[in-house]
Amino acid sequence: MFMLMVSFTIILCAALILVFYITNYISYSDFSEKLTPFECGFDPLSKMRSPFSTRFFLLVVLFLIFDVEIALLFPVxxxxxxxxxxxxxxxxxxxxxxxxxxxxxEWNEGALDWFSK
Incomplete structure (x- = not known):
């Protein structure tokens, strides 16, 4: 009985691998666009150093800090x-x-204001 279950599991895994491989082959054979690198919406051949908003970075860091602190409140x-x-x-x-x-x-320092006054 145990040997039958092991062989069934091996056959099932091999069948799933085959199905995934065939699905991958079919989906990538039609579109050459899928083979190009994806850079989060940026053109990979464009200028590498684009300007980045410091205010956006600060807001994201503050969000992460307060998010972790709120997660610490869940045991309450x-x-x-x-x-x-x-x-x-x-x-x-x-x-x-x-x-x-x-x-x-942070509010008093103006870190939470998106637009400068």
Missing amino acids: LNIFTTEMSFMTTSALIIFLMILLFGMFH
């Missing part, structure tokens, strides 16, 4: 189902205050 949902102690509540409030202080500081 689990704490709400159990009994919250004073230590847990105070640690949560301190963490939220640091998060809010950072956001207000």
